Amino acid sequence: MVTLRPYQQDAVDAAVRHFQASREPAVIVLPTGAGKSLVIAELARIAKGRVLVLAHVKELVEQNHAKYLAHGLSAGIFSAGLERKDRDEKVIFGSIQSVARADGSFFQGFSLLVVDECHRVSVDGETQYAQVITRLRAQNPALCVLGLTATPYRLGLGWIYQFHTQRRLVRTEEERFFRRCIHEVSLRHLVERGDLTRPVLIDAPVAAYDFSRLKLRAGSTTFATADIEAVLQDHRRVTPGIVANIVDLAKDRQAVMIFTASVRHAREILELLPPGQSALVVGETSSAERDDIIQRFKARQLKFLVNVSVLTTGFDAPHVDVIALLRPTESVSLFQQIVGRGLRQSPGKSDCIILDYTGQGHDLFRPEIDEDRPSGAAVAVVVPCPSCGHENEFWGLVDRDGDIVEHFGRRCRGATVDPRSGAPVRCTYRFRYKNCGDCGAENDVAARACARCGAVLVDNDRKLKEAMALKDAHVMRVDSMAFERTRDRKGNERLEIRYHDVDGQALKEWFYLGTPSDARAFQYNFARMHLRRPEVPLRITSVDDVLQQQQRFRTPTYVIARRKERYWQVREKIFE
Secondary structure (H helix, E strand, O other), rough: OOOOOOHHHHHHHHHHHHHHOOOOOOEEEEOOOOOOOHHHHHHHHHHOOOOEEEEOOOHHHHHHHHHHOOOOOOOEEEEEEEEOOOOOEEEEEEEEEHHHOHHHHHOOEEEEEEEEOHHOOOOOOOOOOHHHHHHHHHHOOEEEEEEEOOOEEEOEEEEEEEEEEOOOOOOOOOOEEEEEEEEEOOOHHHHHHHOOEEEEEEEEOOOOOOOOOOOOOOOOOOOHHHHHHHHHHHHHHHHHHHHHHHHHOOOOOOEEEEEEEOOHEEEEEHHOOOOEEEEEEEOOHHHHHHHHEEEEHOOOOOOOEEEOOOOOOOOOOOOOEEEEOOOOOOOOHHHHHHHHHOOOOOOOOOEEEEEEEOOOOOOOOOOOOOOOOOOOOOOEEEOOOOOOOOOOEEEEEOOOOOOEEEEOEEEEEEEEEHHHHHHHEEEEOOOOOOOOOOOOOOOOOOOOOOOOOOOEEOHHHHHHHHHHHOOEEEEOOOOOEEEEEEOOOOEEEEEEEEEEOOOOOOEHHHHHHOOOHHHHHHHHHHHHHEEEEOOOOOOOOOOOHHHOHHHHHOOHHHHEEEOOOOOOEEEEEOOO
């Protein structure tokens, strides 16, 4: 009998509670090496009806099956790759490819479906997973569907679930097959607890490849091989030094996994590694040869295992204590998956060296942020909502002390749960917004139509095009913004704000701050759109207050002004 660790038991308990109250498909997020197989095994053991556990590769099917047998129980396997097509056992571990081709009688009697590496499940009804789920539900409409993954974020899609129950967090309001994440354990938490091996990240210990020019092409979630090869060709003299460095640093290590960028690249690296201690696995490696290589590596007959995108999931060799990245990683999730190959615990292993030769600088412990990074200087920051208190993860800028100077969040992602329906109710607070000209409602800054009344909202590109077409309009790309105390012709004190372009031309606007009404007008007409951190209260009662806090205001990208008698009147500002 296997004893679960506390966080594994918590995951099992969360699944039981969820399916006692709901039949919504749910997700559990556990880092690579956290023991998803053990959680799956315990759920299958305690389930009252039949259980089907699906995975996308035979190695995962075999691994999950073995962990179930460790409970002293029996289970079947349905996988052509493993040469078994069991049907009658209470618990079946199957490969999605084989199960999708099974006849109708196979799908009878299942009450629980568990999908390992569930980030591969799509809402698209044409996928194998969708077809299998449809056939299972036809037999049992009350089917419970649970997914497990270490990486719940996919490039090109975003988050694979809508609502995070534990954190009261809305990930997306777009349609997803999985509605909720019901339990999550962070990689940092498990490393700090000692449940996973401590990673030691070494960034570019020698010359590194420069993959900074690589960009994901429209509609693609992976870098183009031709683009990668072009970078490698430019750095062809770097590879021998990198491989020599890996060999040197691995002298006193148990096992090394090397992740390469292409088949040609992998073969070049293999030729530079010690013969007899090294092997290569690529997509075209035959199943028998691949199994033999992996078995020899696990048996410690091989020290260096080179691969090209085929061992990022479903591979379990706990003694690996060096991970070398020589390939660009498209996302933090992929980076975490790769590094996770070396974080399982093993006798004689105190840490795992992570050698990163890509220069990309992914943070192993940083969560995914689904908006694009706005600039190279942006980092992940935590911003509390002033309305509900939820701690949002946004891109932001920090000073030398690590304090947040500015963030780029739009709307709070926090939510409460309706006590009657159990449905999430999202917080309505918006850090940045644009008002509807018809009803005054606050809308997302990128919205095309008002969420309340449906009125068309003019986007920034259209505003610029329309302004540039007018004879009495001036469109300025702003280079700098300055604040100054001035006086009007009657001697009244006012705040003058000047916007300068690179040629030194200026547009101006003025605000009076002598009365509470003036202060409110300044808040509405200037501060609300210019604040770097709109959630932090701003107290303005005088020109002095503005001058003392001017660092809190961000500079617009464009200013649009219209001719009014003898001067230009600022009418619109656009922030990017």
